[in-house]
Amino acid sequence: MAEPLLKIRNLTLEGRSDEEWTQIVNGVDLDLHKGEVLGLIGESGAGKSTIGLAAMGFTRDGVRISDGSVEFDGIDLVNARMSVKRRLLGKRIAYVAQSAAASFNPAHKLIDQHTEAPVRHDVMSRKESEADAMELYAKLRLPNPEEIGFRFPHQVSGGQLQRAMTAMAMSCRPDLIIFDEPTTALDVTTQIEVLTAIRDIVEQFGTAAIYITHDLAVVAQMADRIKVLFRGDEVEEASTREMLDTPQEDYTRSLWAVRSFERPAKPAPTADAVPVISVSGIDASYGKTQVLHDVSFDIHEARTVAVVGESGSGKSTAARCITGLLPPTNGVIRLDGRDLPLDYRKRSKEQLRQVQMIYQMADTALNPRKTIGQILGRPIEFYRDIKGRARRREVEKLLDEVELPASEYIDRLPSELSGGQKQRIGIARALAAEPRFIICDEVTSALDQLVAESILKLLARLQDERKLSYMFITHDLATVRAIADEVVVMKDGEVVEQGPKTEMFTPPHHPYTDLLLSSVPEMDPDWLNRLLDERGRENIGDAAVDKMG
Amino acid sequence: MSNVLTIILQRLALGILTLFVVSVVIFAAVNLLPGDFAQVILGQGATPEAVESIRRDLGLDQPVVLRYFDWLAGAVQGDLGTSFAQANFASFVGEGAARGTTVMQQIAPRFENTMFLAGVTALIAVPFAVGLGILAALYRDTAFDKGTNIFALTSISSPEFFLAYVLILFLAVLNPWLPSLSNIYDGMGLGERLQRTLLPALTLTLVVTAHMMRMTRAAIINLLASPYIEMARLKGMKPMHVIVRHALPNALAPIINVVALNLAYLITGVVVVEVVFVYPGIGQLFxxxxxxxxxxxxxxxxxxxxxxxxLLNLLADILSILSNPRVRHPK
Structure with a gap:
């Protein structure tokens, strides 16, 4: 076999925390041949992005290569001078980042950023590169390929930006592209579009690629081979089909098994039951733009209603209406059958106590300067008037409830906790008020699958013990399947369909629900091809959504 | 674009309102000053009658509120009144108070000089400070960066007159390149005017550089961890190109604000430098x-x-708003 294009041997990387260097990647080997796509998969902290960047001879601040070699086409990237590497970067090795919105410079037009590498690396003139950009935009099925490049990043949608970034990576026709979680920040319907575009263009130009992701189903569509990583170690590597059919290692099997947590739906509430929260006919606006139109749904005791939809569909706005942060312009919200004032400032402490929230980013939702004891003690004192030693006992009880040993955690700061632990504190803080109803806003989407699953299980247990009602906002249908009793599907600020979970997951669906469901990648390498055949190539993603109107 | 126009008009209206409030404060504060013109000018010979007569001549016997509105009405029409000293002098030589030199006539040439000095200083200081800031960001944490910081902080921490004398010592006395006196006057050629203004301008440059340079450096470094800067690096762009093309355009807003603040200082706060160089600016007159x-x-x-x-803060506000592409190019 020919020499591989990229040859990594015993790659060892160290990261600095508090002035100390600790090993974060422990001797990984990797071979990549021309035109081949390798999937790197693992949870956060597995070292996949760090390896991806090291494959370009690049390390972020606070990371260094301590051992091993990276050879690209015979060039030693570990010891090469910066000027040598600069001649390769952008020209022969390109990078596609996770968030295109953050990785395009907000101050320049797309086309100026696209032509930068070809012009500066003397591959093409500005004119040629502009013409080429338009061709690439067309190949990636961007709307108005002639014109879209002359827009600024903020004038282009997320999915389109991600494709424009892929076009930019292609601008010098590199031999290797590193894709670093390019679809993680996108909605499922948009994700399909980007996946298809990336796959087609990589195939067409015979580009080799490293595709980094934490989503197995996605990597199954994209990669020829898959390498599984765990905490800086390689777990195993095999061709995609082999890896999916016969995973060898327990860790790999545990990744596969994550999606198996599913709670049976509870029997429907009796007809005369009064819902804990009842939303009827609410409209809401930001300024002059109306964002919610006649939204109604009920949430009964000890039940979970999942609200699903793409970003911008109004799920979080509906939550803001229920909490009273954004008073609706029309409609009624009832708690236990009694009208709730629409503005939170007009609600009594007792009414406020009953409705609590858990946020997506536990990171930013916890005050970084308060200890866990203070964070949990405050709502206990505020809502329940418990002070002093009794308050501390309550905090300990709460920590116990969320499965964190109180003696160890009560005096820590949020920065000393992991993502999953922070989210547990977020849950404990909501429980501190002893509410009847909790809004969970994308509470698992920032977490790894294994951690997310443990959070879902915790929420399920608390629901059974405390008869809690949840409004569960999510865009992840696997989560819905796991935890919901009822499902509300939203689109453009309206409820398009609602009903019990079992009904929602069996056809016939509303066409939009159908589109959402069918857009969730499946653990089958042929899934994307099949889907594209069914829908017809021109009818994917945004286009399909638009058609539905 | 109409969006931007609305913002500018709003700011302009707010600026005028602020100016009006400030005029009240000025008038009140000035009238709170102990002693009055009549007493100061008459000195030992201040008999109550003489004081009274001068006060009457100058209208100082009128109630404060009335005087304020008189003054305001004049100011709005561009008439800032007549200098007491000039009016008093005029009445001595037998002309009416109204015939004396107006404040406008008195201030205009001084103000022109001040603007000239501020302009020359700005032309030197702003490119110098911003350039130095960019280089300090590029070579951050090196000896160059530290040296630049020490230089800038030393010069901002030293009293202005001290800096002025050091520059005079080196550039006028030991090496007689520049004149140490800056007594410029009307009808002087631009070349000579520039030459005479250079020393005070350099002194002021030393005073205002630190602030602008450090803000430029900080604003740029602040952005260096952004994903789009990493992207530019991963495209193989050179460090200087990354900073000037990718970081600087996004760092403009804070830099513009600091530049404006320092330019305002050049117009209003340079009396010490004017005294040292005998520069006929508005500060001395004041x-x-x-x-x-x-x-x-x-x-x-x-x-x-x-x-x-x-005005300068207004301009800075407008420029910072315009430096945001989201405002310049709405969706």
Whole structure:
């Protein structure tokens, strides 16, 4: 076999925390041949992005290569001078980042950023590169390929930006592209579009690629081979089909098994039951733009209603209406059958106590300067008037409830906790008020699958013990399947369909629900091809959504 | 674009309102100054009758509120009144108070000189400071960066007159390249004017550089961890190109604000430098007028200073808003 294009041997990387260097990647080997796509998969902290960047001879601040070699086409990237590497970067090795919105410079037009590498690396003139950009935009099925490049990043949608970034990576026709979680920040319907575009263009130009992701189903569509990583170690590597059919290692099997947590739906509430929260006919606006139109749904005791939809569909706005942060312009919200004032400032402490929230980013939702004891003690004192030693006992009880040993955690700061632990504190803080109803806003989407699953299980247990009602906002249908009793599907600020979970997951669906469901990648390498055949190539993603109107 | 226009008009209206409020404050403050012109000018011979007569001549016997509105009405029409000292002098030589030199006539050439000095300084200092800031960001944490910081902080921490004398020592006395006196006058050629202004301009450059340079450096470094900077690096762009093309355009807003603040300082706060170099700017006139309680001149100077601050900050606001592409190119 020919020499591989990229040859990594015993790659060892160290990261600095508090002035100390600790090993974060422990001797990984990797071979990549021309035109081949390798999937790197693992949870956060597995070292996949760090390896991806090291494959370009690049390390972020606070990371260094301590051992091993990276050879690209015979060039030693570990010891090469910066000027040598600069001649390769952008020209022969390109990078596609996770968030295109953050990785395009907000101050320049797309086309100026696209032509930068070809012009500066003397591959093409500005004119040629502009013409080429338009061709690439067309190949990636961007709307108005002639014109879209002359827009600024903020004038282009997320999915389109991600494709424009892929076009930019292609601008010098590199031999290797590193894709670093390019679809993680996108909605499922948009994700399909980007996946298809990336796959087609990589195939067409015979580009080799490293595709980094934490989503197995996605990597199954994209990669020829898959390498599984765990905490800086390689777990195993095999061709995609082999890896999916016969995973060898327990860790790999545990990744596969994550999606198996599913709670049976509870029997429907009796007809005369009064819902804990009842939303009827609410409209809401930001300024002059109306964002919610006649939204109604009920949430009964000890039940979970999942609200699903793409970003911008109004799920979080509906939550803001229920909490009273954004008073609706029309409609009624009832708690236990009694009208709730629409503005939170007009609600009594007792009414406020009953409705609590858990946020997506536990990171930013916890005050970084308060200890866990203070964070949990405050709502206990505020809502329940418990002070002093009794308050501390309550905090300990709460920590116990969320499965964190109180003696160890009560005096820590949020920065000393992991993502999953922070989210547990977020849950404990909501429980501190002893509410009847909790809004969970994308509470698992920032977490790894294994951690997310443990959070879902915790929420399920608390629901059974405390008869809690949840409004569960999510865009992840696997989560819905796991935890919901009822499902509300939203689109453009309206409820398009609602009903019990079992009904929602069996056809016939509303066409939009159908589109959402069918857009969730499946653990089958042929899934994307099949889907594209069914829908017809021109009818994917945004286009399909638009058609539905 | 109409969006931007609305913002600018709003800011402009707010600026005028601020100026109006400031005028009240100035008038009140100046009238609170102990002693008055009549007493100061008469000195030992201040008999109650003489004081009374001068006060009547100058209208100082009128109630404060009335005087304020008189003054305001004049100011709005561009008439800032007549200097007490000039009016008093005019009445001595037998002409009416109204015939004396107006404050406008008195201030205009001084203000022109001040603007000239501020302009020359800005032309030197702004490119110098921003350039130095960019280089310090590029070579951050190196000896160059530290050296630049020490130089800038030393010069901002030293008293202005000290910097002035050090520069005179090196550039005028030991090496007689530049004149140490900056007594410029009307009808002087631009070349000579520039030459005479250079020393005070360099002194002021040393004073204002630190602030602008450090803000430029900090604003750029602040952005270096952004994903789009990493992207530019991963495209193989050179460090200088990354900073100038990718970081600087996004760092403009804070830099513009600091530049504006320092330009305002150049117009309003340079009296010490003017005294050292005998530069006939507005600062000296202002201090002299305070000494003899020449209220119309003091008020006019204050008003000009306030207007300069408001105008420059307004300009900075508008430019910072325009530096945001989201505002310039709405969806």
């Amino acid at each position: 201090v002299d007028s305070v000494k003899i309680r020449d209220i119309p001149v003091v008020q006019a100077c204050c008003l000009i200073f306030a207007a300069a601050y408001i």
